[in-house]
Amino acid sequence: MDKFQKKFLGMTLSLLLLIISPIIVNAENSQEVNTENSQKTNVLYQKGIESGSIDSSEVSESSWENQEKGYRENYDTAIKEGILEDISYEKWLESNNYGQFPKMDPEVFDTIVIPPASTRQKRSAKPYIQSGDILITNATSSSGIIGHAGIANGNEYVLDMPGGRNGRSMTDNNRQSSASAWFNDYKSGWIYVYRIKNTSLAKQVGSYADRHYYSTNGGKQKNVHINYKVSSDLYNMKTAYCSKLVYCAYWYGTGSLPVMNKKDGIVDPYGLPLCFKSAYAPGRIN
Numbered sequence: 001m002d003k004f005q006k007k008f009l010g011m012t013l014s015l016l017l018l019i020i021s022p023i024i025v026n027a028e029n030s031q032e033v034n035t036e037n038s039q040k041t042n043v044l045y046q047k048g049i050e051s052g053s054i055d056s057s058e059v060s061e062s063s064w065e066n067q068e069k070g071y072r073e074n075y076d077t078a079i080k081e082g083i084l085e086d087i088s089y090e091k092w093l094e095s096n097n098y099g100q101f102p103k104m105d106p107e108v109f110d111t112i113v114i115p116p117a118s119t120r121q122k123r124s125a126k127p128y129i130q131s132g133d134i135l136i137t138n139a140t141s142s143s144g145i146i147g148h149a150g151i152a153n154g155n156e157y158v159l160d161m162p163g164g165r166n167g168r169s170m171t172d173n174n175r176q177s178s179a180s181a182w183f184n185d186y187k188s189g190w191i192y193v194y195r196i197k198n199t200s201l202a203k204q205v206g207s208y209a210d211r212h213y214y215s216t217n218g219g220k221q222k223n224v225h226i227n228y229k230v231s232s233d234l235y236n237m238k239t240a241y242c243s244k245l246v247y248c249a250y251w252y253g254t255g256s257l258p259v260m261n262k263k264d265g266i267v268d269p270y271g272l273p274l275c276f277k278s279a280y281a282p283g284r285i286n
Contacts, residue, residue, distance in 0.1 A: 041065050044090065048098035059100065071099050071146060078144035083170070084230050087266070095266040096146040101138075101192075102274055127193055127286045129156050129179040132202025134246055134282060136269050139189030140165055142241065144230035149243045149269035150182060153210035158182040161242045163228050173228035174245070176214050194273050194282035201254060201280075208253030213237070213245055232265045243269040250275075 045064050048054035054064060075092055078084040084092065093099070129135075133152040140148050142163025150160030156179045162168055183191060196202050207218070214224055229239035237248055247267045251260050259280045267275060273282055 041068050044068065044093060044098070047090075047094075048100070051094070051098070053094075053098040053100050053102070055100075055103070064098075067099055070141075071096070074141055074143060074146065078230060081143055081170075083144045083228070087232065092144075092266070096268040097270050099146045101136075101147075101270045126179060126183040126191070129158065129193065130195065130199065130202065131155055131206030132196065132199075132204075133206075133285075134194040134272055135160075135182065135191060136194070136272060137186040137189055137191045139186035139191070142228070145241055145243065145266075145269065147269035148186065149246050149272055151206065151209050151246045151249050152179070153206050153214060156180075159209055159214055159245070161226065161228055161240055161245055163241065170228040172225040174213055174222075174224065174226040174240070176222065191286075193285050195285050196259075196276070196280055196282045198280070201257070201259075205250050205253035209245070209249035212252070213240075213249065230266060234263060234265065234267065243267045243272055246272055247275055 041064075042061065045054065045061050045068075048064070049056050059067075071093060072089065075084065075089050087095070129152045131152050131154050135150045135152070135158060137148050140162075142148065142161075142165060145163070148160070148162070150158045153159040153176065158177050158179055160175065160177070160182070161173045162175065163173065164170055177185070211218055212224065213226065214222055216223055226237065226245075227239045228241060230241045230244075231239065233239075234244060235248065235251070237245075240248070244267055247260070247263065254260070257280075258277055261275055261277060263275060276282060
């Protein structure tokens with residue numbers, strides 16, 4: 001090999017090293033990031049188990065890791081869009097019960113109505129909805145919230161805040177739907193309906209929600225306009241999100257009765273049934 005060939009070979013090898021080195025470094029960095037993220041996910045999974053939110057016998061670590069990717073994306077989007085403010089990802093995840101539907105104490109949360117098989121919920125089928133009923137579904141999540149909730153503001157009508165679903169504006173976000181339309185809208189997942197035993201009180205709350213969060217005169221024409229925002233300011237209804245609207249309807253709509261536990265921060269849809277004091281705890285009707 002002559003001098004020129006050696007020089008050419010040396011230049012070629014140097015060039016290859018310049019090309020390959022960044023790839024190797026990036027691969028190593030990517031592996032380190034993935035390992036770090038996996039460790040963080042494991043820590044959050046363990047915290048969820050310790051808090052009682054995650055049942056490891058039902059949700060494996062690998063299964064929850066897949067779920068958590070969606071939760072992280074939800075949170076990051078909400079922060080970027082200004083929907084969430086002043087809350088860390090860990091605290092937000094805790095507020096959303098680590099994305100799990102809570103275990104209910106059967107001695108407190110009794111099923112109060114068993115609809116006949118012909119009317120029991122199966123996808124688009126639905127039970128009869130009464131004023132004050134609380135509807136919870138996993139068929140969608142808005143930015144900043146895991147799951148979704150609504151409240152019946154009349155028999156067979158549902159009031160909710162759908163967030164940015166299907167391109168809906170975050171401004172003037174509160175809406176009223178027929179129960180049939182609402183069930184059809186969220187038929188891709190499960191829908192649970194909760195009802196308190198005191199039907200007259202439930203009706204009072206449904207009416208309160210209707211007149212304070214939709215129409216001040218109880219009519220079909222909407223004249224109350226609420227912007228969508230997730231914040232820790234739970235009792236100010238200038239802005240709201242789905243489960244906040246439901247919580248405040250019961251908090252304010254029941255007057256001085258000791259119906260609700262006073263909460264701070266964010267109330268997640270799945271945790272709504274746990275917000276009630278035991279004497280007024282709602283039961284599932286489907």
